[in-house]
Amino acid sequence: MANKTTDVFICGVGGQGILLASEILSDVALAKGLDIKKSEVHGMAQRGGSVVSHVRFGEAIHSPVIAEGEADILASFEKMEALRWIQFVKPGGKVIVNSQEIVPSGMETYPPAIDRKISERVPDTMFIDALKLAKEAGHLRAVNIVMLGAFSHFLEFTEDEWKTAIKARVPKKTIEINLRAFELGRAAVSG
Amino acid sequence: MRVLLSGNEAVARGCYEHGVKVATAYPGTPSTEILENVVKYKDDVYSQWSPNEKVAFEVAMGASFGGVRTLVAMKHVGLNVAADPLMTSTSVGGDGGFVIVTADDPGMHSSQNEQDNRYYAKFAKIPLVEPSDSQEVLDFLGTAYEISEQFGTPVLFRLTTRLSHAKTPVELGERTEVAQKEYVKDTSSRVVIPAHARRLHVKVEKRLEAIREYAETSPLNRVIEGDPKVGVISSGISYQYARDALPEATFLKLGLSYPFPVELARKFCERFETVYVVEENEPFIEEFLRYAGITNIIGREKIPACGELNQRIVRDSISGEDTAGEKTPVPPRPPVLCPGCPHRSTFYTLNRLKIGSTSDIGCYTLGVMPPLEGIDTCICMGASIGNSLGMEKAIGKEFAKKMVAVIGDSTFVHSGMTGLADVAYNKGATTVIVVDNSITAMTGHQDHAGTGTTLMGESTTKLDYIKLAESVGVKDARRVNAFDMEAVKTAIKEATDNDEATLLVMEGPCALQVRGQWGPALVVDSENCTACGLCLRLGCPAISKDEDGKATINPLFCVGEFCSMCAQVCPVDCIAVPDKS
Numbered sequence: 097m098a099n100k101t102t103d104v105f106i107c108g109v110g111g112q113g114i115l116l117a118s119e120i121l122s123d124v125a126l127a128k129g130l131d132i133k134k135s136e137v138h139g140m141a142q143r144g145g146s147v148v149s150h151v152r153f154g155e156a157i158h159s160p161v162i163a164e165g166e167a168d169i170l171a172s173f174e175k176m177e178a179l180r181w182i183q184f185v186k187p188g189g190k191v192i193v194n195s196q197e198i199v200p201s202g203m204e205t206y207p208p209a210i211d212r213k214i215s216e217r218v219p220d221t222m223f224i225d226a227l228k229l230a231k232e233a234g235h236l237r238a239v240n241i242v243m244l245g246a247f248s249h250f251l252e253f254t255e256d257e258w259k260t261a262i263k264a265r266v267p268k269k270t271i272e273i274n275l276r277a278f279e280l281g282r283a284a285v286s287g
Numbered sequence: 288m289r290v291l292l293s294g295n296e297a298v299a300r301g302c303y304e305h306g307v308k309v310a311t312a313y314p315g316t317p318s319t320e321i322l323e324n325v326v327k328y329k330d331d332v333y334s335q336w337s338p339n340e341k342v343a344f345e346v347a348m349g350a351s352f353g354g355v356r357t358l359v360a361m362k363h364v365g366l367n368v369a370a371d372p373l374m375t376s377t378s379v380g381g382d383g384g385f386v387i388v389t390a391d392d393p394g395m396h397s398s399q400n401e402q403d404n405r406y407y408a409k410f411a412k413i414p415l416v417e418p419s420d421s422q423e424v425l426d427f428l429g430t431a432y433e434i435s436e437q438f439g440t441p442v443l444f445r446l447t448t449r450l451s452h453a454k455t456p457v458e459l460g461e462r463t464e465v466a467q468k469e470y471v472k473d474t475s476s477r478v479v480i481p482a483h484a485r486r487l488h489v490k491v492e493k494r495l496e497a498i499r500e501y502a503e504t505s506p507l508n509r510v511i512e513g514d515p516k517v518g519v520i521s522s523g524i525s526y527q528y529a530r531d532a533l534p535e536a537t538f539l540k541l542g543l544s545y546p547f548p549v550e551l552a553r554k555f556c557e558r559f560e561t562v563y564v565v566e567e568n569e570p571f572i573e574e575f576l577r578y579a580g581i582t583n584i585i586g587r588e589k590i591p592a593c594g595e596l597n598q599r600i601v602r603d604s605i606s607g608e609d610t611a612g613e614k615t616p617v618p619p620r621p622p623v624l625c626p627g628c629p630h631r632s633t634f635y636t637l638n639r640l641k642i643g644s645t646s647d648i649g650c651y652t653l654g655v656m657p658p659l660e661g662i663d664t665c666i667c668m669g670a671s672i673g674n675s676l677g678m679e680k681a682i683g684k685e686f687a688k689k690m691v692a693v694i695g696d697s698t699f700v701h702s703g704m705t706g707l708a709d710v711a712y713n714k715g716a717t718t719v720i721v722v723d724n725s726i727t728a729m730t731g732h733q734d735h736a737g738t739g740t741t742l743m744g745e746s747t748t749k750l751d752y753i754k755l756a757e758s759v760g761v762k763d764a765r766r767v768n769a770f771d772m773e774a775v776k777t778a779i780k781e782a783t784d785n786d787e788a789t790l791l792v793m794e795g796p797c798a799l800q801v802r803g804q805w806g807p808a809l810v811v812d813s814e815n816c817t818a819c820g821l822c823l824r825l826g827c828p829a830i831s832k833d834e835d836g837k838a839t840i841n842p843l844f845c846v847g848e849f850c851s852m853c854a855q856v857c858p859v860d861c862i863a864v865p866d867k868s
């Protein structure tokens with residue numbers, strides 16, 4: 097494990113709760129005593145633009161951003177966004193995609209064959225219907241925690257460590273929904 | 288306690304821990320969260336938004352004259368606005384420690400240019416401190432105050448987007464109070480009449496040389512030993528990219544990079560055949576090395592000048608390879624005016640009336656996007672009004688009927704007021720439209736002199752745009768409800784038709800600020816919809832076409848009757864709240 101860095105690249109559309117998911121991941125890594133850096137750009141997140149968050153953790157982290165070809169995991173909260181950032185995945189890396197489609201404003205229809213193009217670039221790609229699972233958990237807004245649950249399965253932290261971090265970050269009233277969302281997301285990829 | 292802080296949060300924490308008493312700013316990405324976090328320490332630190340960076344700078348300088356540690360923060364282009372006080376403050380020097388934070392934006396994530404403000408340190412002859420992560424932000428800020436007080440100089444403290452917005456671990460400390468110095472009148476150093484200024488310039492030159500000697504041995508500048516064959520000089524965030532790109536190399540990491548520690552650098556360079564100088568944007572360090580006759584360096588000839596760096600770009604630049612990987616083309620997803628945005632009615636109306644606009648910087652700049660396409664120019668904060676007047680002077684008064692100035696409320700307070708006075712004074716026919724959503728929305732909703740609330744949360748006086756216009760001599764000044772399409776159209780028509788200067792204040796709250804007022808989504812009665820496409824010309828993200836070309840409204844996005852601009856422009860009244868249809 098010495099000097100090993102884990103790079104998680106999270107992307108999606110402004111308003112999908114990307115920053116909260118990366119915040120929780122960072123909390124878990126920090127609580128483990130690891131070095132951790134998390135980087136995103138503020139400003140446009142609420143205005144429907146493309147949003148990314150870089151999370152890197154390990155023994156000693158220097159750059160706060162993940163470069164092209166470095167991400168161990170790319171978790172995309174929206175389908176087309178996975179393709180936009182696919183070159184950041186390292187050879188042998190993994191992609192987890194919410195199959196939800198959000199048509200960019202100004203476009204009339206969603207571009208075709210996105211799934212195929214993603215899988216062609218990264219064979220180890222999993223699609224999950226995070227919107228459906230969020231609904232099942234109790235709220236459409238829990239898409240981000242479903243996705244967190246999904247990629248958590250591939251990281252070295254325990255379920256308890258994740259749940260403690262979630263409880264500390266989400267509003268009290270929504271803890272139950274979010275824990276359920278987390279479990280549903282985790283189960284969706286571990287099958 | 289070890290916590291994750293962004294660079295901006297670390298500056299705020301630093302204000303608290305290092306005994307700062309006054310902090311000022313005008314918001315601007317990526318610097319905004321500095322003051323938004325300083326206000327969390329309001330029992331110990333006074334903080335305020337100023338109308339613009341020049342005023343913020345002058346208030347901070349005054350506080351320094353008053354004998355307390357003080358900080359002013361701004362984005363890179365903000366320092367252009369504050370450049371006048373900056374250039375002279377440096378010769379008067381601080382009494383209470385004075386730190387100027389500049390947050391530059393390589394890659395232009397949310398800016399109009401990529402200027403490298405390290406040059407301002409050299410230009411203004413003040414020390415430059417460059418941290419590389421949040422812990423250094425916190426620690427170096429303390430050193431910056433010590434330098435400021437020891438040498439009697441303001442200090443420029445430089446962040447960039449990836450420092451301001453990246454969260455990295457920080458060990459928190461306690462607050463250390465710093466005793467206030469008693470104010471003593473000292474005209475010979477604070478009144479810069481030429482006789483004094485000539486003497487002060489000599490003092491500044493001597494001071495610079497003293498700080499350079501200090502920089503040669505400052506712990507802010509250090510060598511990290513590694514491979515004795517590969518040497519790298521870097522600073523700020525570039526250092527982190529270089530560390531990842533060349534993990535084995537020996538580094539000279541500069542945290543106090545101006546006045547440039549030339550002897551330290553010379554000794555370092557003598558150890559290697561070749562030294563890489565890794566800098567984002569400008570070759571600031573490299574120029575000092577070359578000026579000193581140090582030539583065994585590789586910098587700008589390989590490292591690109593445009594855009595942000597990362598470890599891959601640094602590695603590839605040096606190796607000559609290209610490992611960026613192929614991009615798959617994907618349709619762009621640009622930001623757009625939000626559903627329910629009050630600015631939409633102004634641009635829709637201008638578009639329909641075939642009137643162009645010189646515009647300005649803020650959310651409303653998104654009015655440039657199709658289908659609104661209502662903007663001809665956008666240069667810098669406040670430029671809209673002068674640009675309109677200038678076009679009128681060049682092309683003729685009639686042209687003012689076809690070109691208006693559109694400016695946000697915060698931008699108007701920042702630097703539009705003087706432009707309005709110019710229009711009146713020089714007898715322009717310009718129509719100035721203040722799109723007043725009563726907040727600085729673009730940068731994340733900050734108060735300003737026109738909102739009635741201070742940064743510390745107190746209610747206060749509220750700038751009255753109408754009275755202001757009248758007092759500068761604009762006779763026709765009126766408020767218009769931005770959500771009333773008919774009223775907006777009438778007002779713009781009347782204002783452009785007349786030969787006089789007019790001020791229109793389009794009032795409507797930022798939709799993101801009033802979520803409580805959102806109602807159930809409007810629906811289209813598709814039987815009656817004639818597919819005329821007028822509502823689509825609003826460019827609302829909630830409205831799209833179905834297979835028959837008729838309008839449909841996405842219920843997840845629409846904010847309901849609160850806005851209802853689409854219902855108002857529909858010529859056959861087929862858009863309504865659900866129960867009415």
Ligand SMILES: Cc1ncc(C[n+]2csc(CCOP(=O)(O)OP(=O)(O)O)c2C)c(N)n1
Binds near residue numbers: 364668697698699726
């Ligand atoms: C000199 C300078 N300072 C700060 C900024 C950052 N900035 C961009 S737009 C803006 C203000 C936007 O507020 P407003 O004019 O009220 O328009 P809104 O976004 O609310 O529509 C600010 C502060 C800048 N671009 N230039």
